[in-house]
Amino acid sequence: MNVALIGSGNAFFMDEGAGLYAGKYLKENYDFAPAIDIVDGGTLGFRLMPLLQEYDYVLIANTSSRDAIDAGTIEVLDAQTLIDQAGLKKTANEVEIAEMLQICSMARHCADVTLVSIVPLDIVSVQVDLTPTLKSAWSRYIETILGELARRGIIASPKAGRVTLETIIDIFAHPSIEHGRGF
Amino acid sequence: MKKHIVIDPITRIEGHLRIEAVIDENNTIVDAYSASTMFRGIETILQGRDPRDCGLLAMRICGVCTGTHYQRSIEAVEDAFDVTIPKNARIVRNLIQGALYVHDHVVHFYHLHALDFVDVVSALSADPAKTAAEARKWAKVAGETPFIDGESQIREIQERVAKFVKQGRLGIFGNGYWGNPHYKLTPEQNLLGVAHYLLALDLQRDMAKMQAIFGGKNPHPQSIVVGGVTCVQDIQNPARIALFKQLLLEGRKFVKQAYLPDVYMAGTVYAGEATDSKATFSHHVGGNGVGGTGGGLLNFMSYGDFRLDDTGFYKSALLFPSGVVMNGDLSTLIPLDEAKIAEDVTHSWYEGDKPLHPYEGATVPHYTGLDKRADGIAYLKTGEKYSWIKSPIYNDARVEVGPLARMVIGVAAKDERITRYVTNFLKKGNLPVTVLFSTIGRTAARAIETELMADVMVEWVDELAANVAAGDLSTWTEFDFDKVSRNTKGRGMAEAPRGALGHWVRIEDGKVSNYQAIVPSTWNGAPRDYKNRMGAYEASLIGTKVAKPEEPLEIIRTIHSFDPCIACAVHVVDTKGKELAVYKVDTSCAI
Numbered sequence: 034m035n036v037a038l039i040g041s042g043n044a045f046f047m048d049e050g051a052g053l054y055a056g057k058y059l060k061e062n063y064d065f066a067p068a069i070d071i072v073d074g075g076t077l078g079f080r081l082m083p084l085l086q087e088y089d090y091v092l093i094a095n096t097s098s099r100d101a102i103d104a105g106t107i108e109v110l111d112a113q114t115l116i117d118q119a120g121l122k123k124t125a126n127e128v129e130i131a132e133m134l135q136i137c138s139m140a141r142h143c144a145d146v147t148l149v150s151i152v153p154l155d156i157v158s159v160q161v162d163l164t165p166t167l168k169s170a171w172s173r174y175i176e177t178i179l180g181e182l183a184r185r186g187i188i189a190s191p192k193a194g195r196v197t198l199e200t201i202i203d204i205f206a207h208p209s210i211e212h213g214r215g216f
Numbered sequence: 217m218k219k220h221i222v223i224d225p226i227t228r229i230e231g232h233l234r235i236e237a238v239i240d241e242n243n244t245i246v247d248a249y250s251a252s253t254m255f256r257g258i259e260t261i262l263q264g265r266d267p268r269d270c271g272l273l274a275m276r277i278c279g280v281c282t283g284t285h286y287q288r289s290i291e292a293v294e295d296a297f298d299v300t301i302p303k304n305a306r307i308v309r310n311l312i313q314g315a316l317y318v319h320d321h322v323v324h325f326y327h328l329h330a331l332d333f334v335d336v337v338s339a340l341s342a343d344p345a346k347t348a349a350e351a352r353k354w355a356k357v358a359g360e361t362p363f364i365d366g367e368s369q370i371r372e373i374q375e376r377v378a379k380f381v382k383q384g385r386l387g388i389f390g391n392g393y394w395g396n397p398h399y400k401l402t403p404e405q406n407l408l409g410v411a412h413y414l415l416a417l418d419l420q421r422d423m424a425k426m427q428a429i430f431g432g433k434n435p436h437p438q439s440i441v442v443g444g445v446t447c448v449q450d451i452q453n454p455a456r457i458a459l460f461k462q463l464l465l466e467g468r469k470f471v472k473q474a475y476l477p478d479v480y481m482a483g484t485v486y487a488g489e490a491t492d493s494k495a496t497f498s499h500h501v502g503g504n505g506v507g508g509t510g511g512g513l514l515n516f517m518s519y520g521d522f523r524l525d526d527t528g529f530y531k532s533a534l535l536f537p538s539g540v541v542m543n544g545d546l547s548t549l550i551p552l553d554e555a556k557i558a559e560d561v562t563h564s565w566y567e568g569d570k571p572l573h574p575y576e577g578a579t580v581p582h583y584t585g586l587d588k589r590a591d592g593i594a595y596l597k598t599g600e601k602y603s604w605i606k607s608p609i610y611n612d613a614r615v616e617v618g619p620l621a622r623m624v625i626g627v628a629a630k631d632e633r634i635t636r637y638v639t640n641f642l643k644k645g646n647l648p649v650t651v652l653f654s655t656i657g658r659t660a661a662r663a664i665e666t667e668l669m670a671d672v673m674v675e676w677v678d679e680l681a682a683n684v685a686a687g688d689l690s691t692w693t694e695f696d697f698d699k700v701s702r703n704t705k706g707r708g709m710a711e712a713p714r715g716a717l718g719h720w721v722r723i724e725d726g727k728v729s730n731y732q733a734i735v736p737s738t739w740n741g742a743p744r745d746y747k748n749r750m751g752a753y754e755a756s757l758i759g760t761k762v763a764k765p766e767e768p769l770e771i772i773r774t775i776h777s778f779d780p781c782i783a784c785a786v787h788v789v790d791t792k793g794k795e796l797a798v799y800k801v802d803t804s805c806a807i
Contacts, residue, residue: 043276044276045261045276075276075282076276079323079327079328080424082323082327082417082420082421082424083420083421083424083425086418086421087421136327136417137417139380139414139417140414140417140418140421141418159260159261160261161261207269208269208272208273209266209269210266210268210269210272210441210442211266211268211269211697
């Protein structure tokens, strides 16, 4: 099975970058067996389509806009549930993902998709960081993603030397050509 | 009595595009407002940075054109430090950007725009044999053989679509404005469009692979650095170049055998609207009424792009010439003077009292809110500030950017290649040149550009292979950051698929002191300016007749013809989807 984990979101708007950080965090801290591709999805829009067509299973880590529930809450959804949720999408990213899932469902091949979404507190501030609320929910967010992968038979084993969430966020906030530190 | 139509997901969704249109008793649009309701003050994040790192942040401005923003940002810094890149780097950059154009335009036409013309439900009643004949007919107009014309293959696609519709699992097919009188294609033409929609869906996957060959890490290309490109191993490997060419030729085949014929088909069926001079903004404001429905401002601007030689930035011959055309006058090319670019914030939620050049630009938010709610809808304060998009102006005029602008300016500049492609298109389709100044004309210009790009890229990939074979492996111009000026400024001004894209960077003491980007959707989607003149989206809607106010198909069609940034596009598409977001068309509010 060909598997991708796509970290999706916008690093410029506080908690909206959570999915991106999750992808990078998992890449830096775990080895996966069988191997999976971890993709920095950003705000891909229709460029998500080739990825949905390329893989058999895609796990998208992103933020959700369920403002009726508390920030830091983590939800696991399948593609159809996301598409069917009316009026619940605040970020460009979420709408794009739903739209692309709809279009790709008509392709000859479309990956089986799971979304692991965390409810953000602040997606308005122009800042590369996470709110304390999301930081305190971080280990649950990561464990939920790992749990979903495990359900698909993908086992994660921690690498030696842990890279902290703070370091991950810092890489996004201060990329540097000079120090070979990109996204 | 006038009615007010609001197309907007504003009450639940934070951002993006909102259109308010006012229609008269004949259902003709007499006023229109375009607003972005999401703050994007991303430029502030770049201040204080090492200039070499701007690209890594700027590429996050948009996920679709990520590589374009990245390259523009790198070029702004190269301009600041006066770095000229080697030939291989120039060609590789052209190929990466060209691949984006081809992919972007095909996906835009089929997956984000075609259903504004193609009635999916009607396609279900089509006769597959007649559809095959239709495919041959329009391919012949384009001088090609059809991409598909097998009756059984078309029947199989029709059955596939019927299954999708029956299952009701397709939001975008589920509840559009099917049956609206402004859907004018025959059932067979609709089936052909739907068939190509599905084929393009499978094919675009390969088109996307082209960008990754030289772009490095997919999906965010990082092979472009200040001074050149880093993919030296890829260009040294003949198999990589051959793979690129193979993917390109496959994509080009679809462009010539399906995309262009479909545009001829739509252009012919909608020619009446495209030449209805009374349905134009120009006619509405007492002008000469050239063009037709959706034509809009008729002022066009291109920064120019795709360098064809190695004489350096802003000196080279260009595939797309730079310039300005005013009032649809194709006989006069006005040379571009970048000093005449400014951004006004009179109707935008920012502080500022006069238009500023981007080098001096400021991004200080000043949100003044929406008007009071009526019937659950909060209206824009259209007399005051009403959008997060600034209003760019060129030489104190509003202009449109994008593929139509590039083709118009190419013709006005008497560019041999562009004139040939545009003339061929019009001649084969038996269409007058004024048909370009319309919604369908804007869509056609994008198709013409796609064919031109796919053809010229074949030349470029051969040029790259020949240059490498001749022993030139240089991909990077060395420069020493410690020795370049610590106080300078630069600009990366070129074209993205959606139009003119500029990044301006000012560097003080080796750090970024100011950074401004004006993206294509800013030029096109901007609100009114300090003289209360409309932006391109706004003007394009004036004079359009809406068949059914509760089904704003014509508004969506025209806005989509500009290829608004994906987030915007999606939200307008939402209006016919499964209510992905809250959407209101309110026709009860008299004003």
